Amino acid sequence: MVLVVAALLVAAPALAGNGGFAPVEPRSPNAVGIQDTYWVILGFTGFIFVLVEGTLIYFVIKYRRRGRPVEDEGPQVRGHNRLEFAWTVAPVLILAVIGSFVFYKLPGIDDPPSASAAGEPLEIRVEGRQFYWNFRYPNGVIAVDRLRVPVDRVVLLEVTAPTHDVIHSWWVPALGGKFDAIPGKVNETWFQVDQPGLYRGQCAELCGVQHAAMLNSVEVLPQAEFARWFVEQTREQANPRGETALGRATYQGVCAKCHGFRREGLIGPPLTEAAVSNSEAIAGLLREGRGAMPAVGKGWDDQQIRAVIAYLQNGGASGS
Ligand code: CUA
Numbered sequence: 257m258v259l260v261v262a263a264l265l266v267a268a269p270a271l272a273g274n275g276g277f278a279p280v281e282p283r284s285p286n287a288v289g290i291q292d293t294y295w296v297i298l299g300f301t302g303f304i305f306v307l308v309e310g311t312l313i314y315f316v317i318k319y320r321r322r323g324r325p326v327e328d329e330g331p332q333v334r335g336h337n338r339l340e341f342a343w344t345v346a347p348v349l350i351l352a353v354i355g356s357f358v359f360y361k362l363p364g365i366d367d368p369p370s371a372s373a374a375g376e377p378l379e380i381r382v383e384g385r386q387f388y389w390n391f392r393y394p395n396g397v398i399a400v401d402r403l404r405v406p407v408d409r410v411v412l413l414e415v416t417a418p419t420h421d422v423i424h425s426w427w428v429p430a431l432g433g434k435f436d437a438i439p440g441k442v443n444e445t446w447f448q449v450d451q452p453g454l455y456r457g458q459c460a461e462l463c464g465v466q467h468a469a470m471l472n473s474v475e476v477l478p479q480a481e482f483a484r485w486f487v488e489q490t491r492e493q494a495n496p497r498g499e500t501a502l503g504r505a506t507y508q509g510v511c512a513k514c515h516g517f518r519r520e521g522l523i524g525p526p527l528t529e530a531a532v533s534n535s536e537a538i539a540g541l542l543r544e545g546r547g548a549m550p551a552v553g554k555g556w557d558d559q560q561i562r563a564v565i566a567y568l569q570n571g572g573a574s575g576s
Pocket of ligand 1 (some may be wrong): 387423467468
């Protein structure tokens with residue numbers, strides 16, 4: 257009893273302050289639908305849990321042995337029709353209510369809104385790879401690990417992985433459900449965020465040694481700010497010079513997780529200046545891999561290869 261009270265005392269403020277017990281606050285209509293469903297199911301299962309466990313504890317105390325011989329048997333009940341009817345019908349009704357609620361919510365979770373004041377939906381190709389997320393905008397702009405989108409606009413995601421990679425899972429809890437990134441297959445999901453901010457997620461499928469480092473985030477910007485960033489990125493990626501945002505993002509998302517954030521070496525060797533001096537060798541290494549080095553850049557657009565090489569050769573991340 258003391259333990260239960262103590263647990264409740266800890267849980268109550270945690271629940272109220274969302275200290276990890278409750279789901280994160282949903283910020284997209286599909287995430288709202290998922291959370292409503294979560295609370296309804298938790299309500300039913302919580303009630304049944306308390307009912308069953310409470311009865312169990314009550315009976316354990318009430319019918320304890322009290323010195324009676326172990327062979328003593330209680331009255332045998334057979335064919336109690338009303339009781340049997342009740343314990344058959346009640347669960348069926350509960351499941352029917354839960355099922356109906358889920359099906360009622362499902363269209364709002366599955367289907368993106370058909371029209372929005374913020375314009376046409378933005379389609380993003382999301383590629384899960386060991387151990388980073390590559391995003392591709394319709395005009396070819398690339399982003400790594402952090403996806404930037406405008407507020408209020410419907411964003412359609414095509415979640416996939418290259419055929420030479422493994423299964424990953426896209427999940428930003430505040431923005432909807434979890435979707436597997438399966439090699440060679442495309443899963444579609446969407447979100448529409450009503451508030452600028454940074455929404456964090458993490459690859460949700462064990463995918464190898466750096467699975468834990470495979471973080472993702474969605475940065476939702478005010479419309480004008482997004483437009484400015486997008487125009488800037490479109491220009492910079494079409495005509496890259498020296499150290500670019502794409503070069504840095506690619507280094508941090510793709511290379512640093514194994515070679516260290518200051519190129520100091522971690523799982524992979526340190527990236528000295530000499531090691532990155534030959535552009536062609538680096539491009540080949542990125543595209544084809546060698547030994548323990550996987551082909552992290554296989555299938556990349558040229559702009560991304562060039563951007564990360566330029567970043568490395570301009571001393572990016574070396575601290576010099
Ligand atoms: Cu990708 Cu875990």
